[in-house]
Amino acid sequence: MRAPPAATCTTGTFGDGRSGAHPIPSPIPNLTAVRQIDPGNFNGCAVLEDGTLKCWGGPTNSGGMVGDGTAETRMIPVDVGL
Numbered sequence: 448m449r450a451p452p453a454a455t456c457t458t459g460t461f462g463d464g465r466s467g468a469h470p471i472p473s474p475i476p477n478l479t480a481v482r483q484i485d486p487g488n489f490n491g492c493a494v495l496e497d498g499t500l501k502c503w504g505g506p507t508n509s510g511g512m513v514g515d516g517t518a519e520t521r522m523i524p525v526d527v528g529l
Contacts, residue, residue, distance in 0.1 A: 482494045487504075490503065490505075503525065508521060
């Protein structure tokens with residue numbers, strides 16, 4: 448049996464509390480068993496194997512682009528209802 452796929456990031460809003468560019472792919476916390484991921488420059492979302500949707504974004508979430516019903520910056524993935 449394979450280990451569930453993990454998500455890593457090298458640029459943009461990492462989902463690990465950082466943003467910018469990193470020379471080495473960094474794991475994104477709270478994201479295991481990733482089925483699909485849609486990274487963006489300022490926000491990203493991932494669908495997990497269990498159907499859960501997690502999103503993150505910064506340095507601003509003023510437009511609600513994370514989709515968690517707030518305008519707070521989310522530098523680590525948070526649950527987003529479908």
